[in-house]
Amino acid sequence: MVDTSPWAIVERSRGIPAGENLAVGSVLQNARGGGSDLPEELRKELTDFDKRSRGLSHYEVLGIAPDADGGSVRRAYLERSRRYHPDAWYGKNLGEYGPLLSKAFQRLSTSYQVLGDEDLRAQYDKQAAAKLNATDRAAVEKRKLSREEEERRHREGRERLLRSKGFARIAAARQLYQDAVSMAENGERARAIATLQAARELDPRRPEIAEKLAQLELEAQKARARFALQNGREHEERGEMPAAIAAFAQAFQIDPKSYDGALGAARCAFAAGEVQKASTFAAKAAEVAPQGESEARLLLGKAFIELGFKNKARHELTLVLSQHPDHKEARALLKRV
Known part of the structure; x- marks a missing residue:
């Protein structure tokens, strides 16, 4: 077998x-x-x-x-x-x-x-091109050219529909909406968003168009943030701290509520000896931390110790211990300040 x-x-x-x-x-x-x-x-x-x-x-x-x-x-x-x-x-x-x-x-x-996800796949292909063999690189490039030609045809089709007049605009908007739903189901989110934007221009009063567009734009934002987080983790595993910091910071920039993005940037910055940057990202992580999560404040306390801000360090470590009284590392650090 x-x-x-x-x-x-x-x-x-x-x-x-x-x-x-x-x-x-x-x-x-x-x-x-x-x-x-x-x-x-x-x-x-x-x-x-x-x-x-x-x-x-x-x-x-x-x-x-x-x-x-x-x-x-x-x-x-x-x-x-x-x-x-x-x-x-x-x-x-x-x-x-x-x-x-x-x-x-x-x-x-x-x-x-x-x-x-076609958008994330395109980003990944661009990043991974150097690691592919010649045959696979040629396959990726061929697919990229095919996708570009396909997108050109879709764009021209949207532009033709946008020139519709009168009641034909309502029918065109309905067709574009249905096309966008199918595109989204096939992982073609960017194309679906562009199609919905054209549909909204044709029929701005149709609520399902606006709702679907907002949904896909939010999904796209979250997908980009997840992709940046994954890149950050991979760079961190390989010890590539500058690249890891940049990727985690990008995830947090895309999604300001990304605790993992801010904490990852803080953790890697601290490991790289960039203590000031670590304290900045740790503070941002502490602001968006889930209930009961103390890793950001612990890291912030450690950064403040390195920076010589003992009072601030004491404050952060005390907050950690208020949530986790048996936290051994926090207790040991508190004794230092």
Whole structure:
């Protein structure tokens, strides 16, 4: 039986004999004597993925080519999510593989969120171009040119409809609205927004046009923020702190309520020795922190200590302890000031 897991597909595409990279994981698993109800094949896949996930592109995670269309992206995700979704193994003893299963599914979901959204996919293709081989770069470029030509035709079609007169404008607006809904369902959010903007110009009194437009614009904002957050996390994992700070800061700029964006920028700035910048972002994170979340104030207290602002540090650390009286790090830091 041919292994159709996304990581086995990657191995075959790279000329690696199936299962070669799994030998060590298999020996270790046998030595441990199991402890999990998951099939041995899946345990091997999860162990291998945990080792190599950072080096896989979103296309490799889903097991598709860079020129795959939207339908192929969705089908690949659904096929693999059925195998790696933790709920598929509900009631089973996952043992040490529980966290690996969750990690694999989260990575699948992230890859689908990016490749299933045409706008985010275009951004990703631009960023990842240098890491692709010549064949994949050519496929990405070909798809980009095809998309640009398709967008040109759609733009010309919208412009023709905008020249409609009288009652024909109402019918044109209705058609554009229906087209936009279909586009949004296919992950073409930017094109759907442009189409709805044209529909609104033709029929400004139709409420569903304005409502759908506002919904998609908000979704686009959140998607851009999520993409920036993911970039920040990837840069942080690789120790690329300047790039991580920039990505997290971008997420917070896009969504001023992004606690993860502000906190990520503060955390990476502190790690890079940019204490003043860390204090600025930590303060912003503290302003939008969820109820009971104290990491931002703890980081702010640490930054104030480094900057010599003892009173401010004492204030932040006291706030942390008021919510979490047993917080050992906060207590230790408070003794320093």
